[in-house]
Amino acid sequence: xxxxxxxxxxxxxxxxxxxxxxxxxxxxxxxxxxxxxxxxxxxxxxxxxxxxxxxxxxxxxxxxxxxxxxxxxxxxxxxxxxxxxxxxxxxxxxxxxxxxxxxxxxxxxxxxxxxxxxxxxxxxxxxxxxxxxxxxxxxxxxxxxxxxxxxxxxxxxxxxxxxxxxxxxxxxxxxxxxxxxxxxxxxxxxxxxxxxxxxxxxxxxxxxxxxxx
Amino acid sequence: xxxxxxxxxxxxxxxxxxxxxxxxxxxxxxxxxxxxxxxxxxxxxxxxxxxxxxxxxxxxxxxxxxxxxxxxxxxxxxxxxxxxxxxxxxxxxxxxxxxxxxxxxxxxxxxxxxxxxxxxxxxxxxxxxxxxxxxxxxxxxxxxxxxxxxxxxxxxxxxxxxxxxxxxxxxxxxxxxxxxxxxxxxxxxxxxxxxxxxxxxxxxxxxxxxxxx
DNA sequence: TAGATTGTTAATCGATTAACAATC
DNA sequence: TAGATTGTTAATCGATTAACAATC
Numbered sequence: 001x002x003x004x005x006x007x008x009x010x011x012x013x014x015x016x017x018x019x020x021x022x023x024x025x026x027x028x029x030x031x032x033x034x035x036x037x038x039x040x041x042x043x044x045x046x047x048x049x050x051x052x053x054x055x056x057x058x059x060x061x062x063x064x065x066x067x068x069x070x071x072x073x074x075x076x077x078x079x080x081x082x083x084x085x086x087x088x089x090x091x092x093x094x095x096x097x098x099x100x101x102x103x104x105x106x107x108x109x110x111x112x113x114x115x116x117x118x119x120x121x122x123x124x125x126x127x128x129x130x131x132x133x134x135x136x137x138x139x140x141x142x143x144x145x146x147x148x149x150x151x152x153x154x155x156x157x158x159x160x161x162x163x164x165x166x167x168x169x170x171x172x173x174x175x176x177x178x179x180x181x182x183x184x185x186x187x188x189x190x191x192x193x194x195x196x197x198x199x200x201x202x203x204x205x206x207x208x209x210x211x212x213x
Numbered sequence: 214x215x216x217x218x219x220x221x222x223x224x225x226x227x228x229x230x231x232x233x234x235x236x237x238x239x240x241x242x243x244x245x246x247x248x249x250x251x252x253x254x255x256x257x258x259x260x261x262x263x264x265x266x267x268x269x270x271x272x273x274x275x276x277x278x279x280x281x282x283x284x285x286x287x288x289x290x291x292x293x294x295x296x297x298x299x300x301x302x303x304x305x306x307x308x309x310x311x312x313x314x315x316x317x318x319x320x321x322x323x324x325x326x327x328x329x330x331x332x333x334x335x336x337x338x339x340x341x342x343x344x345x346x347x348x349x350x351x352x353x354x355x356x357x358x359x360x361x362x363x364x365x366x367x368x369x370x371x372x373x374x375x376x377x378x379x380x381x382x383x384x385x386x387x388x389x390x391x392x393x394x395x396x397x398x399x400x401x402x403x404x405x406x407x408x409x410x411x412x413x414x415x416x417x418x419x420x421x422x423x424x425x426x
Numbered sequence: 427t428a429g430a431t432t433g434t435t436a437a438t439c440g441a442t443t444a445a446c447a448a449t450c
Numbered sequence: 451t452a453g454a455t456t457g458t459t460a461a462t463c464g465a466t467t468a469a470c471a472a473t474c
Contacts, residue, residue, distance in 0.1 A: 009465070013422045017415040021397060039431060048399050051431095052467050059433055067432040068474035084418045085425035092417075099319045103312035109397065109414050153424055154417070178420035180413070184234060184322065186261050194423055196416040200393070201322050202230040203409040204305075204367070205297045207391035209226045210407055211366055212298035222441070252455060264455095265443050272457055280456040281450035 012057045013084070015049055019057070020080040022046050023073060037070035089114045091150045093176075095167045096158035097122035097130075097137050100182055104156060105132035118150045140167065147174030157181045225270045226297070228262055232270070233293040235259050236286060250283035302327045304363045306389075308380045309371035310335035310343075310350050313395055317369060318345035331363045353380065360387030370394045 022043060026032030040058075044051040058064055058071070061083055065071040081087050092110070094101045097120050104110065105117055117135050121143045122128060128139050138146060147155070155176040159167050164183035171179065178194045181187060184201055235256060239245030253271075257264040271277055271284070274296055278284040294300050305323070307314045310333050317323065318330055330348050334356045335341060341352050351359060360368070368389040372380050377396035384392060391407045394400060397414055 010419055011465075013419050014415050016422075017412075017418040018399070020418075021414075022399075041431080046399065048401075050467060052469090053465090055432065056434085056466085063433070065432050066474060067472065068430050070431065083422065083425075085421035086418065090421055090424075099312075099316035103316040104413070106312045107413070110417075113414050113418065115417055154420055178424055180416055180420065186231070186235075186259065188261075194420060196419055198411055198413065198416060199230075200317070200320070200411065201234075201326055202227050203393055203411060204323075204328055205230040205233075205299065205326065206223055206226050206409055207367055207393065207407060208298035208303055209229075209296065211303075211391055212296075224441075254455080263443060265445090266441090268455090268457065269442085276457070278456050279450060280448065281454050283455065 008060045012060060015047075015053070015057050016080055016084060018047050018049065019043055019054065020077065020084060020086075023077040023080065026073060035073050037066075038073050038076070039070040040065075042070075086114050089116055090154055091116050091118045091152045092154040092156060093118055093143070093147055093150070093152050093171070094120045094156045094158060095122075095140065095143065095171065096120075096160075097124070097127045097132065098158060101156075101158040102132045104158065105135050115154070118152060119146055121146075140170070143167075143170055144174035147171065147176055151175070153177045155179050157183055159183060161185045221273045225273060228260075228266070228270050229293055229297060231260050231262065232256055232267065233290065233297060233299075236290040236293070239286060248286050250279075251286050251289070252283040253278075255283075299327050302329055303367055304329050304331045304365045305367040305369060306331055306356070306360055306363070306365050306384070307333045307369045307371060308335075308353065308356065308384065309333075309373075309395075310337070310340045310345065311371060314369075314371040315345045317371065318348050328367070331365060332359055334359075353383070356380075356383055357387035360384065360389060364388075366390040368392050370396055372396060374398045 026035060040051040040054040043049070043054045061079065064076050064079055092115050094104055094117055101120055105120060110117060120132060120135055120137045121140045122137055123140045127137050130137050153176060155171040157164055157168060157179055161183045164181065164185050165187055168179055168181070168187050168189065172190060172193055177192065181195055181197045184199050187195060189195055239248060253264040253267040256262070256267045274292065277289050277292055305328050307317055307330055314333055318333060323330060333345060333348055333350045334353045335350055336353045340350050343350050366389060368384040370377055370381060370392055374396045377394065377398050378400055381392055381394070381400050381402065385403060385406055390405065394408055394410050397412050400408060402408055
C-alpha cells in the first residue's frame with residue numbers, strides 16, 4: 001500500500017468500497033473465479049462508475065494495474081482490503097436497542113466485514129440484560145466504561161433524535177472516534193471525531209421531490 | 214411555490230429537508246414557537262450548513278426572506294413542505310420482511326412525513342399472512358398487482374443483495390418510480406426510475422479508512 | 427506489429443463560499 | 451439614519467471525464 005500524495009476525497013473512499021464489493025462478488029461465480037485480471041471498463045459496467053474515474057480512484061493509492069492488461073483481481077482485492085482497513089477486526093458498540101438497533105445486531109454484513117458488535121446500550125430496564133443475536137444489552141450508564149474496556153472506536157447511534165447528542169457525547173467520553181448516526185439530527189462533535197449520517201427520511205424526501213415535479 | 218429556473222442539484226434538495234426538519238423542531242420549544250423570523254445565520258448554526266449556502270438553496274425556489282429581517286418561520290416551513298412534496302400522502306411498499314423491513318415498518322418517522330406503508334412483501338411462507346405494526350405481509354408474487362392497485366410509486370428494498378435486482382424489476386413492472394435501496398448492490402434500472410442507496414457497510418468503511426490512517 | 431488498457435494531464439463541469447449592493 | 455440580513459454575482463474550490471502517450 002503506497003502512501004497517498006494528496007488528500008483523497010471521501011467519495012473516492014466510498015467508491016473503493018464499491019469496487020471491493022464487486023471484486024468479492026466475483027468469487028461467487030465459476031466465471032469470476034477464473035478471472036485473473038479485470039479492466040476499468042468491466043468494473044465500470046458492474047458498478048456504474050465511469051472507467052476514468054475508476055482508474056483515477058485507484059491511482060490515488062498506487063499503480064495496481066498493467067497497461068494493456070488490466071488489474072490483477074486477487075491483488076487488487078487485497079490492496080483495497082488494506083486501504084479500507086478491512087484486514088483487521090473493529091469492535092463496535094450500538095446505542096439504542098430499538099428495532100433498528102436490533103436489525104443491525106442481526107445484520108450479517110457487519111461481521112463479514114470485520115465489524116464486531118461487542119455490546120448494545122439502552123436506558124430501558126426492560127431491555128437491559130436481554131440479548132440480540134447473543135449480544136448483551138447493557139445500561140447506557142455503563143457505556144463509557146465498556147467502550148474504554150473494549151478499546152472501541154466506532155459507535156453506531158440508533159437512539160431517538162432528542163437523545164442523540166447526549167449519547168454521542170457519552171460515546172466520545174469513552175473514546176469513540178467515529179460515529180455512524182441514524183438519528184435525524186445534526187450532531188455537534190468535538191474536533192477529531194468523524195461522523196457519517198444515515199437518514200432515511202431525507203433520502204425518501206429526495207425521492208418525493210422528483211416525483212412531485 | 215415559484216417555478217425554479219435551473220436544475221436544482223440533489224444535494225440542495227437534501228439540505229432543504231434538513232432546514233425543514235430544523236424549522237419543525239422549533240415548534241417543540243416555547244422559545245422556538247415565539248420566533249417569527251429566522252436568519253440564514255441561525256439556520257447555519259443549527260444545521261452546520263454555510264449561511265450563503267442556505268440562502269442560495271432557498272433562492273432556487275423563490276424570495277422567501279426579507280432583507281434586514283430574515284425568513285418568516287411559518288411561511289418558510291410551508292414552502293419547504295410543498296417543495297419537498299410533504300403536503301400529501303405517499304403510499305409506499307416494503308420488499309423484504311427481515312429485521313430491517315420490520316424496523317422500517319415500525320419507524321414512526323415515515324408516517325410523520327406522510328409515507329404510508331401499505332404493505333410488506335416477502336417470499337417466506339412463514340412470514341406471509343403475519344403483520345408488522347399492523348401492516349400485512351403479502352407474497353412477492355402479488356406485489357405487482359398490489360403496487361398497481363394502491364397506485365404506489367415509492368418502493369423500499371430490504372431484501373438480500375442477490376435478490377435485489379429481481380425484486381426491483383418486479384417493483385418497476387408494477388409502476389414503482391422511485392426506489393430506496395438498502396441492498397448492497399448496484400441496481401441497473403430502466404430510464405425514468407430514480408434510486409437512492411443506503412449502504413451501512415460503505416458508510417462504516419468510510420469510517421475505518423480514516424481510523425486506519 | 428496491432429490491439430488493449432493503464433496512468434495522468436488537461437478540459438470541463440458543478441458546487442461552495444466570499445463579498446456586496448439592495449433594502450428592511 | 452445605523453444595523454441587520456437577504457438575494458445574487460463573481461471567485462474559488464473540487465470533482466468528473468475526455469483524451470492520449472506509455473506500454474503490455
